[in-house]
Amino acid sequence: MILVVGANGMLGQDLMGLLGERGRGVDLPDIDITDMVSVQQVLTALKPKVVINCAAYTDVDGCESNTETAMQVNGEGVAFLALVTREIGAKLVQVSTDYVFDGSKGSPYREDDLQQPLNIYGESKLAGELNVDINPDNLLVRTQWLYGLHGKNFVETMLKLGQEKSVLTVVDDQIGSPTWTMDLARGIIALVDKDCRGTYHCANSGHTSWNGFAKAIFDEAGLPVQVLPMTTEQLNRPARRPLYSTLDCSKLVADTGFEPQPWHEALKQYLNLRKEA
Secondary structure: OEEEEOOOOHHHHHHHHHHHHHEEEEOOOOOOOOOHHHHHHHHHHHOOOEEEEOOOOOOHHHHHHOHHHHHHHHHHHHHHHHHHHHHHOOEEEEEEEHHHOOOOOOOOEOOOOOOOOOOHHHHHHHHHHHHHHHOOOEEEEEEOOEEOOOOOOHHHHHHHHHHHOOEEEEEOOOEEOOEEHHHHHHHHHHHHHOOOOEEEEOOOEOOEEHHHHHHHHHHHHOOOOEEEEEOHHHHOOOOOOOOEOOEOOHHHHHHHOOOOOEHHHHHHHHHHHHHHO
């Protein structure tokens, strides 16, 4: 049995849908990963073979003013899961982020590139990456720029704003790969089914800026919105962001045969599914 922790979230719900009878899901209040006793009780009772941790504190700017909470959820929580999965002989799959990198490399990041986070969110996720090694039977999957049917995300924000405004200004100097949670879920399952261990990157292929992503969203949705450029510096958010954090996913493809589709194709599929939902 594969246990999805954080099963009510955007990625968790897509994983549960794909896993079918193989999957079992838990979320708050049934499990609290920041509480060792809670983690022990749930995992020892269910005895899963694999635990996929989708639970995280992902408010990047919020992390700057809630450092303790970020470290508890994204760092210590992973340590508790690693300790207990090791005790019961289960594999731990941890989902991490491009934000562990500083964005200065100038080419797609590989799994063994140096992590140098620019913000508290990235630091807390890096703490989780280090803590996952408490259980040697682990799989770490980094991803980026997630959107999906079951949670707040950039696509939904843009579609809402596009109904209200004819002109928007969106950052054009941050480059990455918009990733549909359904494709990430497929990649994670491919890695689990091949019994892969260690670190992998999984994101939709190709890259763009947030500005380019917004334009594509409006084009596909048929919304006549003009998207103007602005810099990250002009936006002036509390947390610093990496400017180029595209992930190299060639290791995933080589080891599993699963190749994430181009981000633009994924967006089309998402918008079509969204109409039907």
